[in-house]
Amino acid sequence: MGERDEAYTEFVRSTAGTxxxxxxxVCGDWHRADDAVQDALYKLYLAWPxxxxxxxxxxxxxxxVVNSAxxxxxxxxxxxxxxxxxxDREVPxxxxxxxxxxxxxxxxxxxxPRQRACVVLxxxxxxxxxxxxxxxxxxxxxxxxxxxxxxxHLRDHLTRTRSANRVT
Amino acid sequence: xxxxxxxxxxxxxxxxxxxxxxxxxxxxxxxxxRGRRGVRRRRIxxxxxxxxxxxxxxxxxxxxxxxxxAGHAPGVANSPSASPTRATASGLMxxxxxxxxxxxxxATISKQEAQRRCELREPGVGDQVxxxxxxRGGGMLLVDPRYRKAAQPSMCNIPGDSRPTxxxxxxxxxxxxPRDTAGLLRNCSLxxxxxxxxxxxxxxxxxxxxxxxxxxxSPSGRYVAHCQLTANGGDGGSGPGLYAVGPxxxxxxxxxxxxxxxxxxxxxxxxxxxxxxxxxxxxVAKLRFISKNGRSHDVAVRDGWYALAWNxxxxxxxxxxPLTVYDSRGKVIFxx
Numbered sequence: 001m002g003e004r005d006e007a008y009t010e011f012v013r014s015t016a017g018t019x020x021x022x023x024x025x026v027c028g029d030w031h032r033a034d035d036a037v038q039d040a041l042y043k044l045y046l047a048w049p050x051x052x053x054x055x056x057x058x059x060x061x062x063x064x065v066v067n068s069a070x071x072x073x074x075x076x077x078x079x080x081x082x083x084x085x086x087x088d089r090e091v092p093x094x095x096x097x098x099x100x101x102x103x104x105x106x107x108x109x110x111x112x113p114r115q116r117a118c119v120v121l122x123x124x125x126x127x128x129x130x131x132x133x134x135x136x137x138x139x140x141x142x143x144x145x146x147x148x149x150x151x152x153h154l155r156d157h158l159t160r161t162r163s164a165n166r167v168t
Numbered sequence: 169x170x171x172x173x174x175x176x177x178x179x180x181x182x183x184x185x186x187x188x189x190x191x192x193x194x195x196x197x198x199x200x201x202r203g204r205r206g207v208r209r210r211r212i213x214x215x216x217x218x219x220x221x222x223x224x225x226x227x228x229x230x231x232x233x234x235x236x237x238a239g240h241a242p243g244v245a246n247s248p249s250a251s252p253t254r255a256t257a258s259g260l261m262x263x264x265x266x267x268x269x270x271x272x273x274x275a276t277i278s279k280q281e282a283q284r285r286c287e288l289r290e291p292g293v294g295d296q297v298x299x300x301x302x303x304r305g306g307g308m309l310l311v312d313p314r315y316r317k318a319a320q321p322s323m324c325n326i327p328g329d330s331r332p333t334x335x336x337x338x339x340x341x342x343x344x345x346p347r348d349t350a351g352l353l354r355n356c357s358l359x360x361x362x363x364x365x366x367x368x369x370x371x372x373x374x375x376x377x378x379x380x381x382x383x384x385x386s387p388s389g390r391y392v393a394h395c396q397l398t399a400n401g402g403d404g405g406s407g408p409g410l411y412a413v414g415p416x417x418x419x420x421x422x423x424x425x426x427x428x429x430x431x432x433x434x435x436x437x438x439x440x441x442x443x444x445x446x447x448x449x450x451x452v453a454k455l456r457f458i459s460k461n462g463r464s465h466d467v468a469v470r471d472g473w474y475a476l477a478w479n480x481x482x483x484x485x486x487x488x489x490p491l492t493v494y495d496s497r498g499k500v501i502f503x504x
Contacts, residue, residue, distance in 0.1 A: 005200055008196075008200065008203070017189060020191070020194065021189055025185070030191055031191075034191055034194075041199050042199060042203055045204075045206065101185060104181055105185070108182075120182070124183060126183070148175070151175050151178050154178055155178060159172070
């Protein structure tokens with residue numbers, strides 16, 4: 001295995017899991033997330049010499065994954081299971097932490113794709129405003145406004161959901 | 169959670185989100201193989217010199233859609249004489265140069281020809297062959313494990329008379345589990361690299377949303393196709409295969425042993441998914457597979473041919489569970 005292949009393999013082993021979790025939070029589906037990561041990492045291999053020389057492999061991979069995840073979120077999903085094979089429902093976890101997590105995941109799901117990407121990149125991945133702008137290929141001001149609106153929507157949704165649960 | 173969180177508190181909640189990935193780890197070796205193929209394709213189309221030009225023509229010609237009912241395909245340099253005169257399946261498949269249509273494509277061939285056909289399917293495999301023969305279209309070619317960086321040798325299904333076009337591969341992805349016979353034979357043709365549109369389906373079973381197994385016999389009755397269509401559409405790669413029709417080879421005691429635990433084919437499911445096909449003694453009319461939770465799944469058998477696709481959702485479901493075998497009068501002739 002040449003140096004390129006070794007370096008690439010090592011990069012995939014160490015980052016693919018993280019990239020896929022980010023992609024999942026952006027697109028809301030594990031299989032779409034997996035597709036986004038596989039596509040992005042394939043493109044990364046093709047572009048490896050150029051990207052490696054520029055020294056921005058992580059940024060390139062994250063950008064490709066997130067943009068692919070946003071894109072898959074827009075396309076109709078053709079691999080839905082049919083009603084006949086819906087998996088058994090998981091027993092609801094009653095612990096506060098898991099309920100909070102599920103509420104937050106549900107709330108993230110109602111955000112628009114780019115708002116959700118801003119919130120995930122800024123807070124889950126811990127990127128700066130400038131780094132997020134580079135991934136999403138937009139201005140820093142756009143990241144700020146999309147993030148702010150995203151948080152407002154999260155708050156509104158959580159408030160409505162909680163109120164509805166209290167009533168029922 | 170207190171819903172009146174300020175921005176900082178909400179941001180912190182997102183930062184601390186626990187997300188458990190249910191999928192298997194990304195396989196770097198598979199990505200490497202795919203990436204290398206991509207690099208090779210780029211070199212073919214951007215390289216200079218006669219060899220690169222010839223290779224480009226060969227690859228381009230092989231991927232061309234149907235050019236009309238006359239089926240004229242451009243000549244391919246450095247290949248056996250082309251047989252461009254047969255029609256292809258409405259642009260979804262293209263004839264493999266140098267291969268006659270129909271049963272003739274499934275006859276015994278030389279090692280060189282087996283390698284040539286497999287090279288179309290798995291570029292780079294041609295010189296990594298371990299099999300000693302005999303070789304035949306639709307059969308298996310054993311590949312040196314070093315080719316796929318695997319611990320064990322792997323297989324290439326030697327193509328028959330046709331290969332899927334880009335449009336064909338797109339159909340496999342967009343309609344992976346058709347319900348009608350024409351659709352099933354179309355997809356099996358794309359999977360097995362042989363035109364099966366005129367074949368007769370003798371056995372079929374479906375685990376909805378997951379997998380369809382199919383057995384089809386050629387018009388001559390001499391060849392049989394064992395096909396598995398999966399929810400993720402496959403990529404026209406190796407599948408169960410095409411064989412000469414012979415006597416029953418599947419022992420009743422081992423039926424239902426093939427399959428995979430959930431999740432499979434990129435789809436969430438629960439339990440075990442059994443999928444296989446074969447031929448049992450001709451006096452068998454029905455197979456009843458029984459789950460630990462008491463549910464059962466019946467499979468009709470015709471002329472010995474059977475196909476099984478069943479998602480057993482019982483907790484801890486495993487292969488080789490209880491099985492009852494019936495003859496045409498309903499009499500039990502075997503139990504496991």
